[in-house]
Amino acid sequence: xxxxxxxxxxxxxxxxxxxxxxxxxxxxxxxxxxxxxxxxxxxxxxxxxxxxxxxxxxxxxxxxxxxxxxxxxxxxxxxxxxxxxxxxxxxxxxxxxxxxxxxxxxxxxxxxxxxxxxxxxxxxxxxxxxxxxxxxxxxxxxxxxxxxxxxxxxxxxxxxxxxxxxxxxxxxxxxxxxxxxxxxxxxxxxxxxxxxxxxxxxxxxxxxxxxxxxxxx
Amino acid sequence: xxxxxxxxxxxxxxxxxxxxxxxxxxxxxxxxxxxxxxxxxxxxxxxxxxxxxxxxxxxxxxxxxxxxxxxxxxxxxxxxxxxxxxxxxxxxxxxxxxxxxxxxxxxxxxxxxxxxxxxxxxxxxxxxxxxxxxxxxxxxxxxxxxxxxxxxxxxxxxxxxxxxxxxxxxxxxxxxxxxxxxxxxxxxxxxxxxxxxxxxxxxxxxxxxxxxxxxxx
Numbered sequence: 001x002x003x004x005x006x007x008x009x010x011x012x013x014x015x016x017x018x019x020x021x022x023x024x025x026x027x028x029x030x031x032x033x034x035x036x037x038x039x040x041x042x043x044x045x046x047x048x049x050x051x052x053x054x055x056x057x058x059x060x061x062x063x064x065x066x067x068x069x070x071x072x073x074x075x076x077x078x079x080x081x082x083x084x085x086x087x088x089x090x091x092x093x094x095x096x097x098x099x100x101x102x103x104x105x106x107x108x109x110x111x112x113x114x115x116x117x118x119x120x121x122x123x124x125x126x127x128x129x130x131x132x133x134x135x136x137x138x139x140x141x142x143x144x145x146x147x148x149x150x151x152x153x154x155x156x157x158x159x160x161x162x163x164x165x166x167x168x169x170x171x172x173x174x175x176x177x178x179x180x181x182x183x184x185x186x187x188x189x190x191x192x193x194x195x196x197x198x199x200x201x202x203x204x205x206x207x208x209x210x211x212x213x214x215x216x217x
Numbered sequence: 218x219x220x221x222x223x224x225x226x227x228x229x230x231x232x233x234x235x236x237x238x239x240x241x242x243x244x245x246x247x248x249x250x251x252x253x254x255x256x257x258x259x260x261x262x263x264x265x266x267x268x269x270x271x272x273x274x275x276x277x278x279x280x281x282x283x284x285x286x287x288x289x290x291x292x293x294x295x296x297x298x299x300x301x302x303x304x305x306x307x308x309x310x311x312x313x314x315x316x317x318x319x320x321x322x323x324x325x326x327x328x329x330x331x332x333x334x335x336x337x338x339x340x341x342x343x344x345x346x347x348x349x350x351x352x353x354x355x356x357x358x359x360x361x362x363x364x365x366x367x368x369x370x371x372x373x374x375x376x377x378x379x380x381x382x383x384x385x386x387x388x389x390x391x392x393x394x395x396x397x398x399x400x401x402x403x404x405x406x407x408x409x410x411x412x413x414x415x416x417x418x419x420x421x422x423x424x425x426x427x428x429x430x431x432x433x434x
Contacts, residue, residue, distance in 0.1 A: 063371065063418035064411040065378040067389060075396075076404040153281065160283035164382060171286055184297035188290045192282055199281035 002186040010177045017173030018194055024091050024169060025156045025198075031095035032155070036102025043107050054103065061100035066161055069093040074165040090162040090169070098155050105151065109144035110136070142213040149206035153199050160195075170194055219401035223409060228395050228402075235391035236413060242305060242387065243374045246312035250373070251366075253317035258324025259350070272321065279318035285379050287311045292383040308380035316373050323365045327358035360432050367425035371418045378414075388413065 007014070042054030061069065070093030073084055084092065113136050121131035163171035174191040178184040222228060260272040279287070288311035295302060302310065331354050339349040381389045392410050396403040 059419060060411075060415060063375075063415045063422070065375040065389070065414055067378045067381065068407050068411045068414070072404070072407050076407050079400055079403050157281070157283040160285040161379075163285065171283060171289070174286070175289070178293070178297075182297070185290070185294040188286065188294045192286055192290070195283060195286065196278065196281055200277065203277075203281055 003181070003183055004186070006177070006181045006183045006186065007190055010173075010181075013173050013177055014170075014191075014194065017168065017170040017191075020087070020162070020168045020172075021156070021159050021170040021195075022198065024087065024094065024159045024162060024167070025152070028091050028094040028098060028155055028159065029152055031091065032098035032102050032151075035095060035099030036106055039099060039103035040106035040110070043103065044110065058100045058103050061097055062104070066093060066097045066158055067164065069097050070161050070165060086162065086165045086167040089165060090159070090167045093161070094155060094158055097158070098151055101151050101154075102148065105144055105147040109140045109147070112143055113139045145213065146206055146210040149202065149209065153203045153206065156199050156202070157195070218405055219399050220405055222395060222399040222402045223405040228406075231391045231395065232388055232410070232413070235386060235388035238305075238385065239374070239377050239387040240417075242308050242312070242380065242385065243370075243377050245309045246316060246373055246377075247370050249309065249313040250316035250320055253313065254320025255324050257317060257321035258328065261321060261325050262328045263350075276318045276321050279315055280322065282315070284311065284315045284376055285382065287315050288379055288383060304380075304383050304385050307383055308377065308385045311380070312373060312376060316369065316376075319369055320366065323362050323369065324358070327362035327365075328354055330361055331357045363432065364425055364429050367421060367428075371421050374418055374421070375414060 039054045039057050042050045043058070045051060045054075070090055073089035073092045074086060077084065077089075117135055117139070118131055121135040122128070126134065159169055160171040161167075162169040163175055166172060170191055174187050178187040181187065257272045257276060260268050261276065263269065288308065291311040291314070292302065292304070292307040295307075335353055335357070336349055339353045340346075344352065377385075377387055378389045380387060381393070384390060388410055392406045396406050
């Protein structure tokens with residue numbers, strides 16, 4: 001029924017696609033962490049106009065589809081004469097989208113440490129920096145790591161939008177190899193396994209961390 | 218910027234028709250994935266032998282795969298294996314298969330968040346296990362599940378745009394038809410479609426926040 005030799009014939013294509021998916025995810029993670037931190041700082045700044053900008057960013061990008069955000073870079077900007085490669089467009093689209101979710105996770109984490117903790121630390125003689133370093137951040141960190149991990153899993157899955165703009169990722173490879181060979185179900189099934197190789201250990205790791213961190217609170 | 222073709226009556230009518238398809242597909246998938254998600258979540262929570270392990274397997278595989286891949290498989294993969302689904306059904310099926318795994322996790326953690334003492338108290342009163350689950354645990358869990366469920370539904374509304382790859386005639390698809398003809402309308406059209414998605418999803422998230430406050434009080 002399935003011609004498995006196809007998988008061996010296209011070995012190099014699969015490896016390339018896998019590496020594109022991995023590098024797009026890692027690059028977008030770095031970029032969206034930077035965007036997310038910046039936006040979270042805006043939202044917690046206590047300066048009203050900055051807070052509004054931060055909130056507008058988060059609400060707009062997490063309530064609109066990632067396809068549109070990627071399309072804006074890939075086919076929107078070229079109509080203005082600004083042209084990025086498919087890969088760059090994909091990474092930028094992924095980053096502005098994920099940045100909104102990361103900002104939200106960071107803000108929620110820092111805000112959920114009770115205010116009394118800071119006051120208590122300060123009144124027992126710690127400086128602001130010491131209180132942050134030894135009291136607030138370790139607690140915020142525990143609350144923030146699991147949602148950040150989940151965002152990374154989502155990022156890997158969402159990187160498949162590169163396929164729509166011919167970004168050369170794993171799903172794009174599946175699309176090309178399957179239309180070359182007509183082994184559609186086999187190729188998509190195999191590529192599904194390759195995605196699981198990345199995402200499954202990550203999300204099991206996040207689950208494990210979540211359980212561990214919640215125990216010794 | 219070609220605003221003339223972006224806001225032409227014919228374009229707006231076509232976008233509205235696409236929006237109806239988007240909402241129809243999203244609503245069907247929301248109802249179906251809510252039903253399957255609750256069943257899967259309860260199976261996992263109650264730890265029924267074999268059944269709960271199958272539920273775990275399903276949940277872990279599906280939520281760690283890209284939705285786009287599932288949509289591709291549900292349409293092109295199944296067609297390759299001799300099962301030809303109409304585009305609308307393939308889109309609803311793909312969205313449901315993916316989202317019910319995520320909803321099952323929300324259901325499980327909602328059920329887990331109800332204190333164990335509640336079960337013991339109900340059992341001591343003479344409730345059977347099923348009665349306890351139905352009358353005591355589920356109502357309390359559902360209340361806590363509302364915010365994550367609504368954000369999952371928001372994600373689903375956005376995700377319908379991925380079905381553009383199998384030419385589902387939803388709003389993105391209809392926008393594409395226009396800007397493929399009038400290239401300079403690409404950016405305004407993408408922004409208009411983004412704004413429509415934003416309006417729907419932002420309203421949904423406000424309703425959820427309102428519900429959360431009312432139920433908490």
